[in-house]
Amino acid sequence: MPISQILTVTVPVADQERALAFYTGVLDFEVRTDNPFPMGRWLTVAPKGAETTLLLASWFPDMAPIGGMVVAAPDLDALAARLREHEIAFDGPSDEPWGRQLLFHDPFGNGFVVSQG
Numbered sequence: 001m002p003i004s005q006i007l008t009v010t011v012p013v014a015d016q017e018r019a020l021a022f023y024t025g026v027l028d029f030e031v032r033t034d035n036p037f038p039m040g041r042w043l044t045v046a047p048k049g050a051e052t053t054l055l056l057a058s059w060f061p062d063m064a065p066i067g068g069m070v071v072a073a074p075d076l077d078a079l080a081a082r083l084r085e086h087e088i089a090f091d092g093p094s095d096e097p098w099g100r101q102l103l104f105h106d107p108f109g110n111g112f113v114v115s116q117g
Contacts, residue, residue, distance in 0.1 A: 012063040065109035072117040
């Protein structure tokens, strides 16, 4: 049977509390789960209304940061203003042959490509 859905993507973070503050405070994600786990917390976040969640996992110290996770935002200028307000470095928004995009990294080096859509 083919795979029908991506449920969760593991995002390596060094500090779950700091990651939670970034994803909920800066990106306005919502907490989906926050449960005890043998190696820390099973802590997932997602944009409001999204089906796929991000697992903010601190128990993979040797896992390299994710590069180029592609996400969507309806207004890149508003996102740029919010990132600037929180002193998060970013590139863009820029108009590319494939559409408008903005690039940024979370505090742990995980890279995001945001397409306007």
